[in-house]
Amino acid sequence: MFKYILFLQFITMSSLAVYAQQIEPENGVQSFDNTLYAITKVKVVLSADEVIENGTILFQNGRIVKVGKVFSLPKNAVEIERPGATVYPSFIEPYSDLGIKKAVSLKKGRSPQLNSLNEGPYYWNEAIHPQVNAFDLFDKNLTKSKKELINNGFGVVSAHQTDGIIRGTSVVYSLGDLGQKQEVISNKGAQHYSFSKGVSKQTYPSSQMGVIALMRQFLYDFEWYFSSQRVVLTNLSFLAMQGNQSLPQIFEVGDKLELLRVRKIAVEFDLPFTIFGGGDEYQRIEEISAEVDTLIIPLNFPKAYDITDPFIARYIHLSDLKHWELAPYNPYVLHKNKVKFAFSLYKTKVKKEFLSQVRAAVKHGLPQSEALKALTVHPATILGIEKEVGTLAKGKLANFIIAKGNIFEDGEIIENWIRGVKHQVKPFNELKMDGDYTFNIGGAIYEGKLKFAGAKSSGTITSFKSKLDSATQVTSKDTMESKMVINQSGQQFSAVFKVYNQNQSGLIQLNGSVHEKLGVIDGNALLANGEWVKWNAIKQNKAEDKKKTFELKIDTSALKNMTYPFMAFGFDSLPESQSYFIKNVTIWTNEKQGIIKNGNVFIKNGKIEGINRKINTFSNNTIIIDGAGMHLTSGIIDEHSHIAISKGVNEGGQANSAEVSIRDVVRSNDINIYRQLAGGVTCSQLLHGSANPIGGQSALIKLKWGFLPAQMLVENAPGFIKFALGENVKQSNWGDHNRVRFPQTRMGVEQVYYDAFTRAREYEKAWKHHLNLKPKEKEGHVAPRKDLEMEVVLEILKSERFITCHSYIQSEILMLMRVADSMQFTINTFTHILEGYKLADIMKEHGAGASTFSDWWAYKFEVNEAIPYNAAILNKMGIVTAINSDDAEMGRRLNHEAAKIVKYGGVSEEDAWKMITLSPAKLLRVDDRMGSVKVGKDADIVLWSTNPLSVQAKVEKTFVDGLLLYDAQKTIELQKRDQLERKRLVEKMLVEKLAGKSTQKPVIKVERHYHCDTEGE
Structure with a gap:
């Protein structure tokens, strides 16, 4: 099959060389143009690397016969002289x-x-x-x-x-x-x-x-x-x-x-x-x-x-x-x-x-x-047609443009020859005679303007100056503007305009010749009274019309204005790993040591190298930060976030979209990354939305502002996938026309899960059978198709991927745990879980964790029974409980959300703080790397101005993998820098506007914040 395809392509390409040969019968006498043409006296740009100063192009039947320096032309060649012109290969639109x-x-x-x-x-x-x-x-x-x-x-x-x-x-x-x-x-x-x-x-x-x-x-x-x-x-x-x-x-x-x-x-x-x-x-x-x-x-x-x-x-x-x-x-x-x-x-x-x-x-x-x-x-190489076009050479298509001057400077295209057929763009001998003129018509002096453009030439007589003949004294009408109708071809000139005099009025007709080098037009004129007189028109301001030497000034200095990312608060250069010693600081360890007063933390190579070590053990290049009066914590981890995602958080076209992955669409230039660093967040799980029972795979990212998506992904992090229950998955509020996609009821939601897991087991069985076949048995056997959806569902059954499930209602949460029990796996996390307090004992028995809101309720029917004590009750039952955002704005004040848990339920400050640090780390199965201040863990560190649970607390510095990515003082400097940069660019645009250059209307862009139920891009 492949050889057959190549043969067809060979035939197609071979036909290029013989396309002019007629294969169909002729109805009558054969008619074709076999003329041999020669473009002479031109500068030929054969390619970007080869130029002939005084060259000739000979072509016939749409192909180049010969190209080179001056050579003898065949007797039957039609010579077309284009002295002083430059020939380039015609362009290719790929x-x-x-x-x-x-x-x-x-x-x-x-x-x-x-x-x-x-x-x-x-x-x-x-x-x-x-x-x-x-x-x-x-x-x-x-x-x-x-x-x-x-x-x-x-x-x-x-x-x-x-x-x-x-x-x-x-x-x-x-x-x-x-x-x-x-x-x-x-x-x-x-x-x-x-x-x-x-x-x-x-x-x-x-x-x-x-x-x-x-x-x-x-x-x-x-x-x-x-x-x-x-x-x-x-x-x-x-x-x-x-x-x-x-x-x-x-x-x-x-x-x-x-x-x-x-x-x-x-x-x-x-x-x-x-x-x-x-x-x-x-x-x-x-x-x-x-x-x-x-x-x-x-x-x-x-x-x-x-x-x-x-x-x-x-x-x-x-x-x-x-x-x-x-x-x-x-x-x-x-x-x-x-x-x-x-x-x-x-x-x-x-x-x-x-x-x-x-x-x-x-x-x-x-x-x-x-x-x-x-x-x-x-473009010729990209399309694989470089043997036909792209340069000027023997045998290639006669595709070339003829230009006056250098087209990359101030030259202009005059003709475009395509397969040997001329397409006139502008007249080759177009006159450069536009301007102001003084007309002397039989002794009468006029001022006027002329514009030469071949058939579209035009002119205007703007005023009468003086008369030599006293019999033709003027009236006020002599100062009226008069349009001039011009017919100009090459050096031949004729025109007519209307004049008003005291003794006569009517049309004056001009005939003459154009002398471009002299800036003069002269000839004979027929006056309104029928008298023939001599006339001339002399171009004014000739000194200003002299051709200016083209000056190409190249300035690449603006490239120094690059930032990473390319937006507000971007870094001039990406931060590099350094060693930091933070002393005299209150440390919230989230470990057995609890809260350490007047402690110190040493960061090196992106890891926490030491706690309460002496300063004299560090090298001279260690940066020392005095944390007196400040508090140091591990970075906040948002278990449920939708920031930094490109073009859609929901793939809701099918009930099961396990094959899609947020990892494929991480967006590193979302301003919410920087805003959340300013709120102490260092790591976020980016989740699929809740449009279908089985959503997509999640992405766990570090908020590494300025870096690319691949550099933000947490390496070797366990895989997670979003499941969902409730109103969204059965399309309760999607409108009456959305009655096509299954499921439409809560019973149907359950069946989607059973169907997916049953098919995944069958998929696994089919592959095992195929792989265990002997070579002879495989003959004639069709291998199973690789099904990306089933591959991911099977990972869940093998405990290689874990579920975080959007949930609200007690009965639905029970249903999914029963499905998991029957399929012999565990639901890792119930997110939202606003009725978790009703079945905390069953969740604990099953082994599920919880990631909830602090005090969101009553925003839709299925959250009417939410209570602010939910997190405290779940925590008291020994369930790993986290507080999440599900919202770009809430994501930058999760410390306040944790503080609410102290108020609602009497949870200790340390336990409340763990709900946004160590607990989400445990739910995400990365607590061996982050979530607490411990030697050997990732240096995701936040310095707070005071107790982080206080409404007065501000983030002073945020480190991610030991990189200082947010600094409150530096942010002020960046704001000033960006303000000046904005002012400079605005002024530069205004200069262009005042200079008469075309502009575009401003478009106010609104950054869309995704939530669980956001549809579309």
Whole structure:
């Protein structure tokens, strides 16, 4: 099969070289253009590395016959002289949807759509459709923007239907009007991917983590389909995917974090993705350059915001202001870090500004040669068409642009030749004669303005100056402005305008010649009275019209304004591990020592190295902090958080979404990370929401502000998964149209659990059977399909993954414990558990822990019986009890939530403090590493101004893994720095506004806070 596919591709590519040979019968006399053309007297840029100063390009039938220095032309060649012009290879657009029909949703109506409406033997999810070929959707009637691309210098486009996750293939075609047979270079150019679900209305996926899980499951299904020793069923999606494997694989992302997520998929499945980036790669270039060597990047540098109103300016994120300034440096930074890239017009709203964006990249440090490569060689290589286009050489397509001047400086494209067919962009001999003129028409002097633009030339007579003939004294009407109608072609000039005099009024007609070098137009004029006279027009201010020498000033100093993360409170450089000795401080150990007065703690290499050791045992580079009057605790651990998650906290399209993982979508640039560090939080479990009975896998992160998601994940942490009970999972409040997805009742919720665990046992049994087969027995045997959902459910049964369950009502909590008992595993944590006080004895017997709120109640029906004494009762029963946030705002004041437990139930201060430190550590099974101040544990340390349970307590410093990531004094300095930076950028934008440059309207962005019941992205 694979050899057959390669053979088809060979035939396709071979056809490129013989496309002009006619194979269909001719109805009548054969007609074709076999003319041999030669562009002469030009500077030929063969490639970014080779230039011919006085060259000639000879081409025929759309292909280059010869290119080089001046050589003798064949007698039958048509010579086209373009003296002083420069020839470049036409540009290549590697990523577009130009000319491809838009996707349309198959779903009508409001009710949820669980199953695919795509009829036929295709993959079960509409968002996965590798069988879609852009060639079949190619519609010349939709290519309205074709001329726009041609005028920008493009000759070839790779276009696909930009819809869905695995999108199918692109078609690579030439621009122009050659007819579809001649335009298509490759009917399958590349296979495309994205994190966007597209127009599909299927309920799954509804989040980015769901998109990633679905893509991974499809790729495993694809491997299984072809690794089986016999085909179980015919699936056109899998067959198409196999046929597309040898094509370039291009993946579109929205930003730098998504780019790194793609790399994880690429490594897992050994897929050679070329990534279409978000244009912000410069913000994490060190990590990105280590991961990728080729990108496609959009040239959509943002415009300055119109922030004339100072109040509106306050709402624009500092990161957006900074990106406006630094985005044009992105190509330079990529080049400097040896990442190859191709430019794309995709996502560029105003296509005519494309060349100005390229020049902006050059002005911001990108060498001109690299800019040309990004427009020609690199996109050709990415698409695998470098033998056809990208450089000017014998045998390649005659795709080239002719320009006046250097297009990377102030030159302009005059012609774009595509497959040997000329597309006129501007007149080659366009006059540079625009300006103010003094007209002498038979002795009458006029002032006027002329603008030359070929057929669109225009002029205005602005005033009458004097008369030599006293018989034609003027009236007041002589000062009226008069429009001049001009017809100008090359040096030929004619015009007509209306004049008003005392003795006569009417039209004056001019005929003459343009003398560009002299700045003069002269000839004969027919006056309103029928008299012929001589006339001339002399251009004024000639000194100002002299061509200025182009000066390219490159300033990369703005790159010093990088911060990590790229937003407010970002670090100028990432903190490094140091040794700290904190003395004279009150230590809340959470250990047998209890609270130690006037103690000291030594931090080294990210660990707690010593407690109450003498200072003279440490090296000179140890930083000493006097903690007199302050309190030191271990960092707060939030067992239930939804901060720092990208594009959706719920994957609620199915009753069971065990295959999705929050680890795939950790967002390191959430300001709530820094805010919660300011509240003493150092570690959070990021949980899936509560939209379905079996949710997704959680992520345990350290709040390492400035670091990337992979660096925030707690290494070797036990796996957890979110389960849920109650109103949300049976869609009680989702509206009457949500009556499709199972379950709809609490009885159904129970059955979802039994079904999942029963199927997981069967899945395990099938794999054991397969693995135990002898080699001969495996012949003809179909291996079980790797099911990501069942893999995770099976981990629960094996006690390799643990459940934290969203819960409220006593009866439902009992039900899930009974399910677990019958399946022989233990529910690790009931979170919320607001009726836990009703069944604390049964929870203890089962072995479950609790993570609850301090005093949340009455916000929906199922919490009506919540009481503020719940945590105290659970704790008294010997149940490991934690206080969590489930809310970004509450997450930064969990110390206050713990303090409430002292009030409600008489819990001691130390026990209350453990509820947000050691207890969540125990529930998360990481208490051997964090949760208390103990030698050998992670140096997650918080310094408080006073007793941490006091409403007056403020965090002075927060250490995570020994890194000082929050410092109250440093925060004041960062605020001042950011305020000055904001002021500088606003002033810089206002200067552009005052200079008349176009701006964009400010958009006030509101950061969405996820909760358990948040739907969508």
